[in-house]
Amino acid sequence: MVLGGDEPTGSLVRPYAVTRGRTRPQLEIALEALVETTARGRSGQFLGGREQKVIVDLCGGRLQSLAEIAARMEVPLGVARVLVADMAADGLLAVHEPTGFDADGADESVGTELLERVLSGLRRL
Amino acid sequence: MNSPADTSRVTSAKIVIAGGFGVGKTTLVGSVSEITPLTTEAIMTSASEGVDDNNLVPDKATTTVAMDFGRITIDQDLILYLFGTPGQTRFWFMWDELVRGAIGAIVLVDTRRLADCFSVIDFFEHRKLPYLVAVNCFDGKQLHEINDIRDALQISHDVPVMYTDARNRESTKQVLIKLVEYVLSMRRTRTVGVH
Numbered sequence: 001m002v003l004g005g006d007e008p009t010g011s012l013v014r015p016y017a018v019t020r021g022r023t024r025p026q027l028e029i030a031l032e033a034l035v036e037t038t039a040r041g042r043s044g045q046f047l048g049g050r051e052q053k054v055i056v057d058l059c060g061g062r063l064q065s066l067a068e069i070a071a072r073m074e075v076p077l078g079v080a081r082v083l084v085a086d087m088a089a090d091g092l093l094a095v096h097e098p099t100g101f102d103a104d105g106a107d108e109s110v111g112t113e114l115l116e117r118v119l120s121g122l123r124r125l
Numbered sequence: 126m127n128s129p130a131d132t133s134r135v136t137s138a139k140i141v142i143a144g145g146f147g148v149g150k151t152t153l154v155g156s157v158s159e160i161t162p163l164t165t166e167a168i169m170t171s172a173s174e175g176v177d178d179n180n181l182v183p184d185k186a187t188t189t190v191a192m193d194f195g196r197i198t199i200d201q202d203l204i205l206y207l208f209g210t211p212g213q214t215r216f217w218f219m220w221d222e223l224v225r226g227a228i229g230a231i232v233l234v235d236t237r238r239l240a241d242c243f244s245v246i247d248f249f250e251h252r253k254l255p256y257l258v259a260v261n262c263f264d265g266k267q268l269h270e271i272n273d274i275r276d277a278l279q280i281s282h283d284v285p286v287m288y289t290d291a292r293n294r295e296s297t298k299q300v301l302i303k304l305v306e307y308v309l310s311m312r313r314t315r316t317v318g319v320h
């Protein structure tokens with residue numbers, strides 16, 4: 001069943017094949033978490049498979065979020081999350097967590113400072 | 126772990142863009158994004174609720190929900206994402222993840238279909254996610270008074286309601302600025318209230 005569109009989803013029939021059926025990542029990674037290839041990842045010696053090579057190349061230049069990785073690889077978000085979590089556990093990628101702004105967030109002052117930076121960044125656009 | 130020191134404080138933030146189908150969410154995202162809006166799909170299986178212990182994907186019908194998103198580099202070490210997604214409550218599983226940690230949300234409305242955004246406004250209020258209402262003016266026509274819209278949506282007087290043209294970069298920029306200013310003002314009020 002496809003909601004919200006009429007496009008066929010043939011490419012999504014067995015999306016978890018590349019994760020060998022695993023749907024649970026080793027690490028919870030937010031949609032907007034930024035991913036960066038580490039020196040170990042760049043060395044290319046420790047890569048296991050085509051997907052890992054693609055991700056290392058994608059995140060070797062500018063930082064990419066988990067959502068961008070999923071979109072550019074044309075895999076569902078959950079699949080990208082499993083792949084990235086595995087690679088982070090192997091030291092091939094570094095994951096930079098987003099700053100959360102929930103009302104019950106950890107450190108209110110950090111959030112406020114960041115909001116002010118976002119605001120001045122938007123004004124400069 | 127192996128990241129260079131100069132990127133050790135790298136972080137990101139997000140703003141949610143909600144609204145009914147065809148209201149202009151992707152257009153709004155695209156008007157300010159530095160990348161052509163991308164689409165990512167989340168999949169859920171119809172069996173995922175309650176039957177979750179098995180690590181293999183069950184061979185059941187799947188539902189996909191698409192999100193369009195864009196990116197704004199605020200600074201080298203701070204990137205803002207804008208995530209647009211349909212405001213239907215049947216996509217709850219997606220909404221939870223989407224709003225977690227978000228700065229706030231923009232509810233984009235078409236005055237001809239105001240009811241499309243009722244459930245999403247309920248959801249944001251329930252989750253205490255700050256939001257504003259941006260009325261997309263098709264063809265530059267302002268069909269309704271802001272106060273009429275506010276009444277129809279039954280939202281609190283302090284929630285900002287403004288007109289926008291989702292195609293226009295400057296107009297979208299003003300909406301984003303208004304949202305962040307609103308979130309900051311709420312924080313200041315809260316701090317004053319505590320002390």
